[in-house]
């Protein structure tokens with residue numbers, strides 16, 4: 001399927017095997033320096049995670065005079081920020097009619113205001129710090145292909161207008177795809193996420209902020225009003241601890257209130273020049289979206305969708321479906337990049353931003369962004385920095401992670417947790433019996449019973465077999481093999497591990513245990 005990917009050189013890492021369109025960007029070399037800090041030093045804020053959320057938060061705090069350190073498990077952009085599609089939207093996966101009906105009209109207005117504020121923050125940072133990140137205003141089209149969708153679209157129009165979003169009916173949808181009704185949202189945008197976060201990081205470091213790469217926070221404790229965080233190489237002490245890790249590590253309420261999803265993206269070259277100019281979304285389930293990005297003078301059509309719960313769908317099939325879908329409407333010259341990435345769906349539709357429920361004092365978290373974390377991660381920076389600095393913040397109550405929302409999302413909540421419970425039980429009995437490891441093909445991973453115990457086995461291209469204990473180190477579910485990304489994915493809370501068992505995505509912090517097969 002990948003036709004000419006080799007021409008691109010990637011120096012950035014991702015939490016997945018596949019390379020996203022953004023990863024050819026190498027960033028400023030000065031940022032690759034890892035500083036260790038002094039063991040006696042007490043920071044005001046430790047921010048775990050250098051995605052858009054962590055870096056925005058760190059910059060705002062450092063700008064306000066706090067001494068901040070970012071500890072990143074790998075490198076900036078390693079997580080979903082490096083695998084995003086980077087639309088800047090003021091409408092969200094939780095639609096305005098849904099927000100209005102579940103949280104009230106004022107909440108819908110506040111969310112709309114938050115979207116606009118996040119957009120303005122991105123614009124103003126880009127301007128203030130001179131960040132050249134391909135930032136552009138675009139129109140956004142949402143279109144319906146049948147009567148049912150059209151009815152929903154009408155509700156979206158009414159609730160969005162009421163919430164204060166600039167939107168109107170449209171007689172085009174920006175694509176060569178037939179439709180029966182459409183809306184156009186004004187003042188949407190797009191950018192290059194890695195160029196943007198590298199620009200923010202430069203500003204952060206210039207203000208005296210510290211970035212520690214390859215520093216996964218594995219344990220934390222809280223004593224004498226200070227957090228002590230431990231990684232393999234360094235111990236960090238700080239007054240405030242912020243988990244900007246997309247999902248907080250360990251078992252906590254937020255593991256249960258967010259469901260992990262994989263989402264798929266292609267970046268294609270077209271025959272001809274009919275690349276869409278705006279950001280375009282259909283209303284199918286699973287949905288599709290389209291946009292164009294100009295990179296190094298070359299246009300790429302970015303198409304995404306085909307999402308499914310992590311560990312539940314077929315990733316290879318998802319890429320194929322996406323490609324087949326595009327082929328119906330465009331003449332594709334080549335698929336230059338294809339990648340997948342993870343996001344977290346909050347049980348009641350809104351993100352969780354603020355104090356970690358049940359966590360130590362002054363522990364903050366930002367998660368549950370759905371497919372909107374570029375905007376919501378940016379807004380999180382404002383909310384969390386305001387909370388730490390003692391400033392009033394109008395969004396803090398609505399997005400409070402400790403909120404109890406008994407009605408909204410309740411059926412989904414039950415379903416997600418029924419899924420989790422089912423996996424706890426069923427996966428222990430469903431693994432395939434293999435009489436011999438030789439049945440395994442190169443590049444394949446399987447759950448198997450081998451000499452009476454369940455193992456996760458993987459064979460690499462050279463024939464080397466790696467056997468792991470398939471019990472996720474987070475909450476004990478059984479991981480499943482993801483062929484497209486060559487990873488072991490947990491169907492319960494979205495923990496992901498590479499084929500050697502190393503953690504790729506939280507919430508687990510411990511690698512999968514290696515199993516000695518005793519024959520090599």
Ligand SMILES: Cc1cc2nc3c(=O)[nH]c(=O)nc-3n(C[C@H](O)[C@H](O)[C@H](O)COP(=O)(O)OP(=O)(O)OC[C@H]3O[C@@H](n4cnc5c(N)ncnc54)[C@H](O)[C@@H]3O)c2cc1C
Pocket residue numbers: 048049050051052053054071072073074075076077078079080081082083084085086087088089215216217218244245246249262263264265304340341342343366369370371372373374375376377506509
């Ligand atoms: C395919 C796809 C397309 C999307 N498109 C859009 C879009 O168009 N617009 C939009 O608004 N949103 C979009 N999103 C959502 C958005 O990209 C994400 O919500 C956002 O990037 C999350 O940023 P983050 O900084 O919170 O997390 P991440 O970018 O995942 O960063 C978390 C970082 O924490 C590090 N980390 C994890 N655990 C630890 C630890 N214990 N110690 C230290 N570091 C740790 C990780 O290595 C990682 O670098 C999309 C999501 C997907 C999957």
